[in-house]
Amino acid sequence: MTDDMIPAANLLPDDVDLTAPFGNGTLPNPVTTASGCAGYGREIAKFQPLTELGSITTKTIMPYPRAGQPTPRMAETPSGMLNSIGLQGSGIEHFVEHELPWLAERGARVLVSIAGERVEDFADTARQLNGRPGVIGIEANLSCPNAANRGLVFACNPATSYDVIAAIKEVADPALPLYAKLSPDVTSVTEIAAACVKGGADGLSMINTLLGMAIDTTTLRPALAGVTGGLSGPAIRPVAVRCVYQVHAAMRAGAVPEVPILGMGGIRTGLDALEFVLAGAACVAVGTAVFNDPTAPLRVLIELREALAARGFAKLTDAVGFAHR
Numbered sequence: 001m002t003d004d005m006i007p008a009a010n011l012l013p014d015d016v017d018l019t020a021p022f023g024n025g026t027l028p029n030p031v032t033t034a035s036g037c038a039g040y041g042r043e044i045a046k047f048q049p050l051t052e053l054g055s056i057t058t059k060t061i062m063p064y065p066r067a068g069q070p071t072p073r074m075a076e077t078p079s080g081m082l083n084s085i086g087l088q089g090s091g092i093e094h095f096v097e098h099e100l101p102w103l104a105e106r107g108a109r110v111l112v113s114i115a116g117e118r119v120e121d122f123a124d125t126a127r128q129l130n131g132r133p134g135v136i137g138i139e140a141n142l143s144c145p146n147a148a149n150r151g152l153v154f155a156c157n158p159a160t161s162y163d164v165i166a167a168i169k170e171v172a173d174p175a176l177p178l179y180a181k182l183s184p185d186v187t188s189v190t191e192i193a194a195a196c197v198k199g200g201a202d203g204l205s206m207i208n209t210l211l212g213m214a215i216d217t218t219t220l221r222p223a224l225a226g227v228t229g230g231l232s233g234p235a236i237r238p239v240a241v242r243c244v245y246q247v248h249a250a251m252r253a254g255a256v257p258e259v260p261i262l263g264m265g266g267i268r269t270g271l272d273a274l275e276f277v278l279a280g281a282a283c284v285a286v287g288t289a290v291f292n293d294p295t296a297p298l299r300v301l302i303e304l305r306e307a308l309a310a311r312g313f314a315k316l317t318d319a320v321g322f323a324h325r
Contacts, residue, residue: 011309018305018316020054021260021282023137023177023202027054027109030316031273031301034264034287035060035113035139035181036085038297040099041106044290048298050108057285058095060113060141063125065091075214075223080233080266081288082212084226087115087141092125096132104134111179114168115141119160123167130173137177139262140168142196143208155183155208158195165199179262181205182243184236189243190250197257204247205262205285207240233266233288240265241279248280248321268296270303277304277316278323 020030032055038044041056050056068088075082089095092114103110112135114125122140129135142155142164154160165180172178180196182189184207193204209230214223244263250256263281266288267273273284284304289296313319 010312011314013305013309016305016308016314016316020316022054023260025177027283029054029301030277030283031297031304032057032111032262032283032285033290033297034285035141037287037290040095041103041108044294044297045106047294050103050106053297053301054283055109055111055136056103057111057139058099058113059089060087060115061089061092061095061125062087062115063092063121065089065094070225072223072225073229075229077212077214077231077233078235080231080235081291082214082224082229082231083209084224084229086226092128096128100132100134108134109136110134111137111139113139113141113181119163119167122164123171126168126172129176135176137179138168138172139179139181139205140164141181141208143181143183153183155181155192156186158191161192162195162199165196165201169200177202179203179205181208183208184239184243185211190247190256193247193250194256197259201259203260203262205264206247206281207236207243207265210236210239234268235266237266237272241275244276244281245279245323249324251280252321252324267300270300270305270307273300273304274307274319277319278321280321280324282317282320
């Protein structure tokens with residue numbers, strides 16, 4: 001490392017500017033919740049003011065109510081958790097009529113996660129978010145079942161990823177940044193990222209859960225009723241950091257147009273969050289940690305500010321992608 005790459009002398013945490021790139025704009029700080037881990041915000045609001053987080057990402061919303069998978073649908077694993085919730089939810093109409101007004105009244109900046117079984121489902125859901133108070137962006141969960149493609153997820157195919165993002169951009173309010181949530185279960189995450197940005201994505205959320213399973217050695221059967229589920233938690237953090245690093249490197253090389261990355265996957269501490277930032281993430285999401293520590297998002301934010309100050313970063317943006325220099 002050369003002298004001109006070394007950050008300034010140690011700073012006080014309050015001296016650090018945490019303004020974070022988000023789409024074509026900014027957020028007051030980089031920390032959000034990961035989709036599916038804080039519901040619609042009501043539960044987590046008991047432990048921290050929602051306005052103190054950069055944003056809150058909702059559980060994934062579909063155009064219609066969905067019961068989800070049968071139970072059991074959660075299982076602990078070493079340093080992680082498997083879930084096969086199955087995108088349970090009450091649908092977009094209930095969300096915009098009951099949940100979103102509650103969030104807006106509390107000043108939350110809401111990144112709405114959406115999904116569907118068909119491309120048209122994504123577009124229909126996104127359209128209903130236009131002009132809604134509190135909504136600052138849309139996160140397209142591309143890792144949901146694709147009924148038209150024999151159960152494959154959209155994010156495993158560049159063409160289908162492009163189609164979903166392009167369809168949303170065609171109907172969504174252009175003032176709302178659109179983030180594509182990518183799966184790590186692909187041969188080349190940079191290829192999928194490039195397709196999403198080409199389709200119009202203003203940012204990338206990385207990563208979704210990894211496909212996994214566990215077998216109960218007492219019942220001698222799969223631990224989840226759905227057999228497989230999404231693996232989250234600290235066990236997946238090295239994979240997530242690798243994906244963020246690779247995509248940011250591709251952006252630096254000109255292979256993928258530059259857009260902000262929202263990094264997630266096993267973040268429990270401010271140093272975990274810093275690792276994602278150094279890899280290239282402009283924002284970070286706290287997910288599974290919320291289940292045993294509902295104060296985790298705000299705590300991670302405080303610890304990240306302290307970690308940046310201790311390393312002499314006067315601005316968050318100075319640290320984004322620093323590991324590539």
